[in-house]
Amino acid sequence: MEDENGVTGFGEVAPIPWFGTETLEIAEAFLAHSVETSLADDPPADLPCCRFAISCARSLLRQDSFPSDEEVEVAALLPAGAMGLDRLLELSAMDFRVFKWKVGVESFDKEREILDLMLDALPTNGLLRLDANGSWSPVEAWSWLESLEGEQRVEFVEDPLEPALWEASFGLAESFETSLSLDLPVTPELVSILALKAWPGILTIKPSLSGSLDDILGMVRQFPQKTILSSSLETAFGYESVLRLASGDGVVAKPCGLGGQDLFEEDGLKLHPVSPLLRAGVVGFDALEQAWEELR
Numbered sequence: 001m002e003d004e005n006g007v008t009g010f011g012e013v014a015p016i017p018w019f020g021t022e023t024l025e026i027a028e029a030f031l032a033h034s035v036e037t038s039l040a041d042d043p044p045a046d047l048p049c050c051r052f053a054i055s056c057a058r059s060l061l062r063q064d065s066f067p068s069d070e071e072v073e074v075a076a077l078l079p080a081g082a083m084g085l086d087r088l089l090e091l092s093a094m095d096f097r098v099f100k101w102k103v104g105v106e107s108f109d110k111e112r113e114i115l116d117l118m119l120d121a122l123p124t125n126g127l128l129r130l131d132a133n134g135s136w137s138p139v140e141a142w143s144w145l146e147s148l149e150g151e152q153r154v155e156f157v158e159d160p161l162e163p164a165l166w167e168a169s170f171g172l173a174e175s176f177e178t179s180l181s182l183d184l185p186v187t188p189e190l191v192s193i194l195a196l197k198a199w200p201g202i203l204t205i206k207p208s209l210s211g212s213l214d215d216i217l218g219m220v221r222q223f224p225q226k227t228i229l230s231s232s233l234e235t236a237f238g239y240e241s242v243l244r245l246a247s248g249d250g251v252v253a254k255p256c257g258l259g260g261q262d263l264f265e266e267d268g269l270k271l272h273p274v275s276p277l278l279r280a281g282v283v284g285f286d287a288l289e290q291a292w293e294e295l296r
Contacts, residue, residue: 009060011053012238014208019232020185021209022047045187048211055212056241071277072246073098075129077259080105085117096276098127098155098255103144104135112147119153127155129181134162138172145176156181156202173201181228186210191219199223204257206232207242216245230257239272244280 013031015021022030027050030043034054043050076091078084080102088099101118103111118128136144141160148154156179161169163184173180183204184190188211194203203223207216209232220227229246231239239258246256258278272278 009057010237011056011241012208012234013049013053014232014234014238015049016209016232019206019209021049042212045211048187048209048215051212051215052208052210052241053238055214056244059213059244070247071279072243072258073255074258074276074278075100075255076276077257078102082114085114085121088118088121091274092121092123092126094274094276095123097123097125098129100129100131100158100257100259102133103130104132104140108140108143119151122153126153128153129155129158131158131183132160134159136160138165138168141172142175145172145178148178149176151178154178158204159183169201170197170199173199183230186219188215188218191222195222202226202228202254204228204230206230207245208232208234208238213245217248225254228254228257231259236272240280243272243278247280 013024013027015024015027017023027047030047030050034041034043043054045051074096075098076087076096078087078091078099078101084101088101091099099118099122101115103115105111115128115130122128130144132141132144138161141157144160145157148157158181160172160180166182166184169180169182179201181202181204182194182199183206186203186205191203203219203226205216205219205227207213207229210216210219216229220229229242231242234242242256243258246258272282
């Protein structure tokens with residue numbers, strides 16, 4: 001998107017239909033029609049990825065105040081299983097402090113054994129986030145959380161139950177000390193329901209799948225200091241947009257789930273360094289445009 005002064009704004013549409021977004025075909029059809037007519041109107045609510053991309057482009061054209069110069073702390077993403085321990089040691093040497101590990105892949109006993117090794121290997125002030133990806137039954141979730149009681153180095157458990165059972169997570173959150181996080185296909189309406197029901201845990205939001213910048217900021221304000229912004233499957237274009245949003249003053253207080261810097265490396269669209277601290281704007285539009293032209 002370019003204005004009359006030659007200023008360029010960019011946004012990336014990276015839908016994941018199983019996460020509640022539009023399909024790629026629907027997004028392409030909408031954008032093709034919009035380019036032929038006008039991008040002045042906001043995409044409808046059922047096109048959250050289009051809403052995100054277009055609002056990001058407009059924000060750049062308006063030269064909005066964010067990003068700030070503040071560095072954003074990043075939580076590193078670890079592979080499942082025993083390989084997670086090797087990666088934790090590698091990233092700890094790069095000064096990462098917070099790590100996210102996928103669980104619910106192997107047996108409880110095996111993962112609990114690996115978890116103990118990971119906890120012992122954490123750096124000073126290190127924290128571990130567990131992501132069950134909705135793979136546990138209520139009984140399994142109860143057993144896991146019971147085993148974690150008193151373990152301060154586990155910051156939270158994300159999605160202990162499948163998305164359809166998100167309301168049952170309230171009971172788990174109220175029964176154990178370990179915090180829970182919900183990573184759902186969020187909408188302003190759902191977040192309002194969570195706020196009304198006084199969700200006691202953390203809310204994880206994937207901006208590129210969740211609507212316009214205004215939509216996302218409105219949701220964040222309902223859970224001040226309890227919202228984590230997370231990347232999804234974006235290239236450097238979308239990643240930079242999420243990083244810009246995360247760097248906004250007062251948006252989030254916790255390390256962000258932006259551990260996907262090495263995605264799309266083979267496609268030449270890995271532009272952000274693997275680092276525990278990132279600053280928006282370091283990867284400029286010229287670098288993004290060059291990568292896009294080379295890809296085409």
